[in-house]
Amino acid sequence: MTIFVKLFAGFRENRFKVAKREVKDDCTIADVLEQLGIKEPELGVALIDGRHVTSDQVLHAGVTISLFPKVGGG
């Protein structure tokens, strides 16, 4: 199935900002991270439609996920 992935901060280095990706059905956030070569502990926040999700979240076709490393400010 096709999903859309948005990457931020250091995750963009040698990767992309936004991309259409082909993934297997019932793919999780963790699977997407693996496909991108990102180790799971590096993940800070994953969002789908502006809602926080955990890495075991199963994805549906056509969804857009936003992935951030551990960052902060204030």
Place this chain on the structure above:
Amino acid sequence: MNKIFRINMSNLTTKCESVPEEWAGLGGRGLTSTIVAAEVPPRCHPLGPNNKLVFAPGLLTGTPAAQSGRLSAGAKSPLTGTIKESNAGGTAAQQLARMGIKAIIIEGAPTEDKWYRLHITMDGITFEAADSLVGKQNFAIIDEMIDTFGPKIGVLSIGVPGEMRMCAANISVKDPDQKIRSHGRGGLGAVMGSKKIKCITIDDTGASKVPIADPDKFRAAAKIFAKSLLDHPVSGEGLPTYGTNILINILNEAGGLPTKNFRYGQCEHHEKISGETMHDTIVERGGKHKHGCHAGCIIQCSQVYVDRAGGYITSGFEYETIWGLGANAMIEDLDDIAKCDNLMDDIGIDSIEGAVLLATAMEAGVIPWGDGKECQRVLRDEIGKGTPLGRILGNGTGMVGTAYGLVRVPVVKNQGIPAYDPRSVKGIGITYATSTMGADHTAGYTIATNILKVGGYVDPLTKDGQVELSRNLQIATAAVDSTGMCVFIAFPALDIPESFTALIDLLNATYGLDLTADDVTELGKKILKIEHDFNTAAGFSKQDDRLPEFFSYEPIPPHNAVWDFTDEEIDEFWDF
């Protein structure tokens, strides 16, 4: 730190007092709030002779502990009418601490129309004529003081809005690069202006090191503490690389980035103003993406933003400022935003209040939406010169709303609401509502847990757990604000147990104490209650712990969230 200086501006006398026993264990916010609560009549006029302006370095300021160089300023705020503490980096805090000065209390007001510069040396404090500085803005004052005293001179100053006692006026602090950090919030520059003090200079020649009771224990704790700062991905990597502005994209994705004066939770041009774009721009132009606001800062979240030719535009370019001008006022060009930031440093107004009031002026039709050039003109030629329009704007967001008959006026206790929408990040809404300071994100930064998943996770879109989260963070922050530590030590302190333990060990090693974590929590609670009691005596009630009404009936996209806490739910905050 064993001296308290009392400066009486009514009769131009100074007194050096020893530290009363009940103030010995206090520093920073704990001390400024305790002094203001003890000595300022709560119902006094903030710009009258009965208000006092208090400066105090933190308990660890001047020691070699990383991140400990913050100075607290306190008074009754002319913007909010509440008690106020605002802390800043720069060089003054460490200079004062090394000079043994625990606090400076400025009281009274001159009856003559003369301006003064206070000059602080190891011999005491003198009153110098400052009439030649009147009408000058901060960068010119700093340059003149450097020319007169050399580059090591410490400077605190106000620009023209401070002279004119505008409620958005801040107090500027010279930083190690001869640029500016600010006691930004709450109009403390107007209080300094009401005392007719244009400038304070600090010459620390002859100052010694801050004494440390147990140097071996201190060194061991300082090492663990510094390591925790570097090990935590936020303080060790995220902040130094992208600065605080990394938040633009994450708040945008989460739907909590207030846009076009709090109409929307996402901004179409977010990428243009994001931390990632800012980082790339700075690197490409040869600026600095890592930079500290005081000596001993190892987080280095500041930066030096330069133009295409590599020339300085601004530093300490914060997320809140960039959000306020970029998303909330719709300015798309980061260079224009940086120029506004520089102007706000120069004229001396709070860059959060300044950004929020400019968006409110756009709502009023005074400035076209997104017009960064016009914002620069308004800052420089209206607020910076104190024209009639400038005085309306320079008195803050609430004043602009009143002057132009607006309803969508984002303030709590008359202080502009910062960069996180309370409808879609509900924990921060509780902080805005209940903080003793008026709307203030730093008072209890629930974004850490609501959005960044630091210190656990509490869903930002539901009400569950938000009051408790805000309460715990506000208590901890009040204590941290007393140490002179930068608030960003909270990121490792929330996630790495040894980090918080090391902070307590630093206090114990410095003062020869046996404080526990519970003692620190109790200190935070005590400070909040002192501040809350002052506000109550000043005429505030729980009915003031409320957000503007529009948040309850204007849903904010994309989540179409509204502010839905009942009064009773908010009031539970004070159950401790």
